[in-house]
Amino acid sequence: MRGRSGSRRGRSRKPPTRPREASSVSRAGRRGAGRRGAPPSASSATSGVPARLRDLGVRPSKRLGQNFLCDPRVARRIADWIEDPLEPIVEIGPGLGALSIELASTGRPFVAVELDFRLAEHMEEELRPFPKARVVRGDILDRPVGALIPEAGQVTVVGNLPYSITTPALEWILGQKERVGRALLMVQREFAERLTAKPGSKEYGSISVFVGLNAHIKRCFRVSPGAFYPRPEVDSTVLEVTPRPYPGTSAEEREAASRMARAAMGARRKTLANALARGLGLAAGEARALLEEARLDPDRRGETLSIPEFAALARAWIGRGRPGGDG
Known part of the structure; x- marks a missing residue:
């Protein structure tokens, strides 16, 4: 959900499909999951979202830029960028869990941080079948990675971020280079262009410099507005952010x-x-x-x-x- 809440692969190559452990819950038995070979279309996946949100008493906030990811094909494509099925994951703002279920089903350590208590309760129920998955209620910016996953080692951070929280979330990620190995973030296309802009271009700004000093950014793929509810006015881009200091700098x-x-x-x-x-x-x-x-x-x-x-x-x-x- 959007709300407050170099790579080894070349651009022309598709990321390899990650191996999977057998899940304790059948994919066919998941609510709204569909069969592996024939995932539901974006339109069919979106059709039930308004009713689910009404049942939860949640009204998407335009001011906060809340857009719920609904297309399971997009969730699967993001998940397939994570090759190790047991790699620990922290998700920022899981929303209704379209990406969460895809990631937690491998049996990996998985923590979803959700600010909205109604969505947090919903996700606690959705993740109940997965013993290594849990929900933390609150603001991700107030919680270091070590408090979410105390075990040693690096984690991957994922999230579908609204414009308003993208910069603070990036600062949170890049301020924890020793724990965050990389992040897969879905952001507005215009913001992605700012992060990857070159000197002299109209998109180039201080955020371009900050990110360039602290990370390597790769554009993974574009996501159309039809993958979300409510439908946003602009395309989104999935970015792979690899924290690393700019060479030769302290x-x-x-x-x-x-x-x-x-x-x-x-x-x-x-x-x-x-x-x-x-x-x-x-x-x-x-x-x-x-x-x-x-x-x-x-x-x-x-x-x-x-x-x-x-x-x-x-x-x-x-x-x-x-x-x-x-x-």
């Missing part, structure tokens, strides 16, 4: 480079010198001295700087005693 430098990007691109029509002076609270001469030390043209625009250039700017800023403070 944690302090990455944090500082992200701050430089926010300052430099906070006023896109201003020159780099003027934007940094404004964004960092520096005198004009101090901003120009900082850029000179980083060997950057003060008359460039912030949105033209590459990640290595933001890293160089961050090193110069740190070396000069972080003028303007940490903000």
